[in-house]
Structures are given as structure tokens and as C-alpha cells.
Amino acid sequence: MRLLVVLPLFAAFASANLERRAQPGAVQPPPVELRPLTWGDVNFISTTDSHGWLAGHPRVSDFSADFGDFASFVKNMRKKAERMRKDLFVIDSGDLHDGNGLSDSTPLNGQVSDPIFSSMKYDMLTIGNHELYQNSVAESMHKNYAPKWGKRYLTSNVYIKDANTNKTTPIGHQYSVFHGRYGTKVLAYGFLFNFKSNGNMTVVEKVETTIAQPWFQKSLKVKSDVIVVVSHMSLRYGEAVSIVNAIRKVQPTKPLFLFGGHLHIRDFVRYDGRAAGIASGRFMETVGWMSASGIRNNNKNLTITRRYLNANLHTYKTHALAHPKQKFDTGRGKDITKKITKARKALNLTNILGYSPQDYYLSRYPMTDDRSLLKLVANEVLPAVVDPKKGKPGVVIINSGSQRFDVLKGPFTTDDTFVVSPFHNTFIYTTVKASLVKGIMEGLNTAPFQKRADKLYLENLRENKKGGDQKDGKKPGKNYPLTPGYVTKDDMGTDGDDWPHTPIADVDAPTYIASPLPAGVQPDDEVHIVWLSFFTNLIEPLLKKLDPNTNFAIADYRTDINSNTMWANFVTQKWAKQA
Numbered sequence: 001m002r003l004l005v006v007l008p009l010f011a012a013f014a015s016a017n018l019e020r021r022a023q024p025g026a027v028q029p030p031p032v033e034l035r036p037l038t039w040g041d042v043n044f045i046s047t048t049d050s051h052g053w054l055a056g057h058p059r060v061s062d063f064s065a066d067f068g069d070f071a072s073f074v075k076n077m078r079k080k081a082e083r084m085r086k087d088l089f090v091i092d093s094g095d096l097h098d099g100n101g102l103s104d105s106t107p108l109n110g111q112v113s114d115p116i117f118s119s120m121k122y123d124m125l126t127i128g129n130h131e132l133y134q135n136s137v138a139e140s141m142h143k144n145y146a147p148k149w150g151k152r153y154l155t156s157n158v159y160i161k162d163a164n165t166n167k168t169t170p171i172g173h174q175y176s177v178f179h180g181r182y183g184t185k186v187l188a189y190g191f192l193f194n195f196k197s198n199g200n201m202t203v204v205e206k207v208e209t210t211i212a213q214p215w216f217q218k219s220l221k222v223k224s225d226v227i228v229v230v231s232h233m234s235l236r237y238g239e240a241v242s243i244v245n246a247i248r249k250v251q252p253t254k255p256l257f258l259f260g261g262h263l264h265i266r267d268f269v270r271y272d273g274r275a276a277g278i279a280s281g282r283f284m285e286t287v288g289w290m291s292a293s294g295i296r297n298n299n300k301n302l303t304i305t306r307r308y309l310n311a312n313l314h315t316y317k318t319h320a321l322a323h324p325k326q327k328f329d330t331g332r333g334k335d336i337t338k339k340i341t342k343a344r345k346a347l348n349l350t351n352i353l354g355y356s357p358q359d360y361y362l363s364r365y366p367m368t369d370d371r372s373l374l375k376l377v378a379n380e381v382l383p384a385v386v387d388p389k390k391g392k393p394g395v396v397i398i399n400s401g402s403q404r405f406d407v408l409k410g411p412f413t414t415d416d417t418f419v420v421s422p423f424h425n426t427f428i429y430t431t432v433k434a435s436l437v438k439g440i441m442e443g444l445n446t447a448p449f450q451k452r453a454d455k456l457y458l459e460n461l462r463e464n465k466k467g468g469d470q471k472d473g474k475k476p477g478k479n480y481p482l483t484p485g486y487v488t489k490d491d492m493g494t495d496g497d498d499w500p501h502t503p504i505a506d507v508d509a510p511t512y513i514a515s516p517l518p519a520g521v522q523p524d525d526e527v528h529i530v531w532l533s534f535f536t537n538l539i540e541p542l543l544k545k546l547d548p549n550t551n552f553a554i555a556d557y558r559t560d561i562n563s564n565t566m567w568a569n570f571v572t573q574k575w576a577k578q579a
């Protein structure tokens with residue numbers, strides 16, 4: 001009798017526990033009703049720009065699944081593909097580092113996160129620009145990462161130099177040919193955009209040069225069912241268009257699929273009846289889905305579908321499982337989840353440094369709004385941390401691009417210091433008349449763009465985020481209000497987002513921002529200007545231009561603090577107590 005009463009209760013608890021996969025404390029989204037995915041002759045799952053976010057976003061229910069859950073999702077999708085006897089390929093477009101403590105808090109970026117990433121079973125991958133800034137990281141990609149994938153790691157235009165001879169070799173493979181499990185013969189390439197800020201031990205060949213090379217032209221004649229280009233670039237402009245045109249000259253009707261990245265956006269491009277491309281966002285928020293039918297019977301127009309999935313357990317289970325009771329977790333998935341939890345602990349990433357009193361957003365609100373992260377940085381963080389103590393009042397200037405993410409209300413951890421401000425630039429200073437400060441800020445904000453990404457990044461982001469109305473997306477059940485999130489408009493319309501959302505605003509901010517000059521400073525007073533080493537090359541000529549007669553002595557301001565550690569310093573000083 002007793003058992004009969006207790007069992008259902010126990011079962012309820014057990015299943016509630018099962019829902020708590022992902023990282024400890026991860027919040028789960030409401031079970032919104034989702035439209036089934038359309039499978040084709042050939043199917044693709046894609047990720048890009050993971051930037052170390054293998055733990056997912058435990059505090060944002062839309063994206064709270066971790067990389068272990070993703071592995072379980074992929075395994076279950078592969079089982080589904082097997083039942084349908086259809087090929088499914090899983091693809092990553094690069095940028096594994098810079099943006100999260102898991103990848104960036106180790107002596108070598110990716111030392112702990114890369115092995116976790118490569119315990120996933122990807123079919124095709126390529127390299128991102130963030131793997132090439134530092135020679136040591138690029139060398140590790142070549143020595144440790146590329147060999148794990150063999151011919152699945154595709155780098156058609158990226159080479160590494162031998163330290164002794166300067167001889168260049170491709171970091172991965174320039175192209176590969178292989179068969180999917182159900183017979184699809186794939187010819188695959190991997191391209192990086194024409195990136196110029198790489199370390200000097202690597203060479204990025206211009207895409208236009210690579211596609212004119214005899215090896216590339218010859219490879220295009222290899223017989224295949226489909227051509228896949230895994231790329232780290234915009235799908236709409238320049239390099240991608242050159243690649244599509246070059247392939248079409250030799251293979252005018254071959255089914256062609258591009259996977260883009262770098263811009264951190266959701267996007268889909270239809271190049272022609274038998275060619276399309278998808279970009280799958282950033283930071284393990286989005287998992288891209290693309291399918292194509294009509295490949296075998298030479299249809300002039302393939303039927304191609306696409307969907308942008310929010311990376312959470314509800315999404316994964318809904319699309320991967322045949323029925324809700326089916327087992328979702330896999331051995332590999334659970335193992336990856338455990339490894340991430342352990343690594344985050346070992347790296348002290350979950351240490352709570354303090355408590356944010358509210359949400360601060362990087363680009364949802366203008367700098368006049370109290371919810372603006374850049375306003376907080378300019379008015380509170382910089383004055384508190386880089387406080388010009390050297391006997392003079394001063395201003396501290398940073399490039400707003402050094403700040404990369406929102407700060408949410410509640411615990412602020414060591415990981416958050418990497419998430420919000422991953423780069424380690426030091427502070428440099430000189431002494432000027434207060435009257436010069438205005439000219440310096442104006443000069444900086446009209447200088448040629450100097451981002452770690454190219455200028456296209458922001459333009460496309462805005463273009464894309466303008467979005468459109470959610471027309472065809474299924475509305476969530478009546479108990480679930482629409483939440484703010486991605487609203488995407490692409491070449492197929494506005495029904496690409498798997499979860500319907502209301503759009504999030506994305507407002508402009510100045511490229512360079514400064515802490516305010518203390519009150520009472522007169523134009524003729526001497527003040528310190530302090531800035532990040534990242535743009536000393538812009539400050540020096542500006543000073544010369546504004547005051548040609550003075551030789552400004554430039555020096556390190558403080559050596560104990562940089563653009564990453566300033567956050568830990570601020571939070572422990574000002575936010576130590578829970579509000």
C-alpha cells in the first residue's frame with residue numbers, strides 16, 4: 001500500500017531531477033510548443049563562434065543547456081537519422097576562444113576547453129580568427145587540435161610556419177572527400193575571411209588567391225553529391241560570394257552548402273536554386289539546422305529548410321526524441337557535462353566575487369540609460385578601479401568593444417570577468433591640459449575603425465537585428481508570454497527562429513568611452529589621461545596633432561591591473577555585499 005502512494009511522488013522528483021541536467025543551477029525554459037523540423041535527403045546541424053561557452057548560459061533559460069547536452073542532442077538526432085536512413089552532418093565554423101573563463105583563464109587559451117570541445121563528434125570544422133591572434137594558440141591548434149579531427153578539420157587558406165625553416169603548411173586539410181553513412185559523397189572546404197591581424201607564425205591567404213590556385217581548381221572537378229564550405233566569414237559579402245562564384249564556374253548545378261560565422265548573427269542566404277548558406281549565431285546560444293531535398297533527382301530548385309534553435313534542453317528533447325519519455329542523456333553527454341563542471345571549479349570560475357544590484361546590458365539601452373553597461377563602466381568602474389591616484393585628476397578611456405557581454409543581477413563570478421571583458425590590455429597614461437580631452441575623444445571616435453573583428457561585424461549585426469515581424473512562427477501556448485530574444489529576417493523570411501520572441505533593441509554606442517573629468521577642473525589644469533594599450537597607436541598621433549609643440553611622455557599607468565582584472569577589482573570593492 002505504502003509503495004503505491006510513495007512511488008508516483010518519487011517518480012515526480014526523479015523526473016524533475018532529470019530535467020536539471022546542464023550545469024548546476026541552470027534555469028529551465030517553459031515547455032513552449034515547437035514546430036517539428038523538416039528532414040531532407042541531406043541534413044546539417046551547425047554551431048559557430050562558441051568562444052568558450054561550453055557551460056552554456058546557466059542563468060538564461062533560453063540558452064541554459066551545456067555542451068554535454070548538445071552532445072546528447074546530436075547523438076539522439078543521429079539515431080533519428082539512422083531510423084530514416086538519411087545523412088546528417090554536424091559542423092562548426094570556428095572561434096573557440098576569447099569570451100569565457102573556461103577557454104581564457106588557462107595559461108594557454110583553450111588548454112582545458114579545446115579537449116572538451118573535441119570530445120564531440122563533429123563531421124566538419126574550420127578555424128576562426130581568434131585561433132590566430134597568438135602564435136602559441138595557433139601552434140596548439142596545429143599540433144593538438146587539428147590531428148584529433150584529421151581530414152575533418154578544413155583550412156583551405158590558413159597556413160602555419162615552421163619556426164626553423166619558415167616553410168608553410170596548411171594548419172588542417174585544404175579539402176576532403178568522404179561519404180556520409182547513407183551514401184552522400186561530400187567534397188568539403190574550410191575558409192577564413194581575409195584576416196590580417198594574425199600572429200606572424202601563421203599565414204592567411206586571401207580567399208581570392210586560394211580559389212585561383214591550381215590545387216583548388218583541380219579539386220573542384222572531384223566527383224561528389226554535394227559540396228560543403230565550412231567558413232568563418234559573412235555569408236553575404238566579399239569572400240563568400242567569390243567562393244560561390246568560383247565553385248559555380250566549374251560546378252554550375254552541384255548542391256552547395258555554406259556554413260558561415262564571425263558575425264555572431266543568425267542568417268540564411270539562398271545563392272541559387274541549388275545553393276544556400278546558414279550562420280548559427282554565437283556563444284552556444286544557437287544551434288543551426290538546415291536540410292535539403294531533391295539532391296538525387298536533379299531538381300532545378302532544391303527544397304531547403306532552415307531553423308535557428310535556442311540551445312536549451314526543451315529544444316533539444318523536443319526535436320531529438322521520438323516521444324517525451326525516451327531517454328535523452330547519453331554517456332558522452334553526461335561525461336562532457338561533468339568535465340565542464342569540474343573544470344569550472346578547478347579554475348575557480350564559479351567563485352562569487354560580489355553581487356550585481358541589477359541587470360546591465362551591453363547594447364540594449366543608450367548610454368544615457370541606467371541599464372547601460374557602458375554607462376556603468378564609464379561612470380563607476382573606471383573611476384573606482386583606475387582611479388588616477390598619481391596626484392592629478394584624470395580621465396580613463398577604453399574602446400567600448402573591449403566590453404563584450406551583459407552583467408545580470410545577482411552573483412558576479414570570476415567567470416563573469418572573462419565574459420564581460422576577456423582581453424588583457426594594460427593601462428597607459430600621459431599628462432595633458434584638460435582642454436585637450438575633448439579633442440582626444442573626438443579624434444578617437446572619428447578614427448578608422450579598430451576592432452578585433454572587422455567593421456562589417458557591427459553593420460551586419462544591426463542590419464540583421466532590425467529583423468521583421470514574427471509572421472509564421474507558432475505562438476507559444478497561452479500560458480507563456482513572448483519573451484525578448486532573437487527575431488531573425490533572412491532570405492526565407494521571418495519564420496526561421498524556432499522559439500518565437502519579441503525583438504531586443506540594439507543601440508549605437510560611441511566606439512571609445514571615457515570616465516567623466518572630475519568637477520571643478522579648469523581647461524588649463526594638467527590632468528592624466530589613461531587608456532588601454534590596445535589603441536596607443538591611435539593616441540600618439542592624436543596628441544601630436546592636437547599639440548605639436550609638446551613631447552608627451554607615455555608610460556604604464558599601473559602594472560597590477562588590466563582590462564580583464566579591473567572587473568574583479570571593482571566588484572570586490574563596490575559590490576561585495578548582496579544588495
Ligand SMILES: *[C@@H]1O[C@H](CO)[C@@H](O)[C@H](O)[C@H]1NC(C)=O
Pocket residue numbers: 164165166
Ligand atoms: C624567417 O622569417 C623571419 C622574418 O621574416 C626572418 O627574420 C628569418 O631569418 C627567417 N628564417 C629563415 C630560416 O629563413
Ligand SMILES: *[C@@H]1O[C@H](CO)[C@@H](O)[C@H](O)[C@H]1NC(C)=O
Pocket residue numbers: 161166200201
Ligand atoms: C615574429 O615576431 C617575433 C616578435 O616580434 C620575432 O621575434 C620573430 O622573429 C617573428 N617571426 C617571424 C617568422 O617573422
Ligand SMILES: *[C@@H]1O[C@H](CO)[C@@H](O)[C@H](O)[C@H]1NC(C)=O
Pocket residue numbers: 270271272273300301
Ligand atoms: C528557383 O529558385 C530561384 C532562385 O532561388 C528562384 O528565383 C526561382 O523562382 C525558383 N523557381 C522555381 C520554379 O521555384
Ligand SMILES: *[C@@H]1O[C@H](CO)[C@@H](O)[C@H](O)[C@H]1NC(C)=O
Pocket residue numbers: 346347348
Ligand atoms: C583557486 O582558488 C584557490 C583558493 O583561493 C587557490 O588555492 C587556487 O590556486 C586557485 N586556482 C586557480 C587555478 O586559480
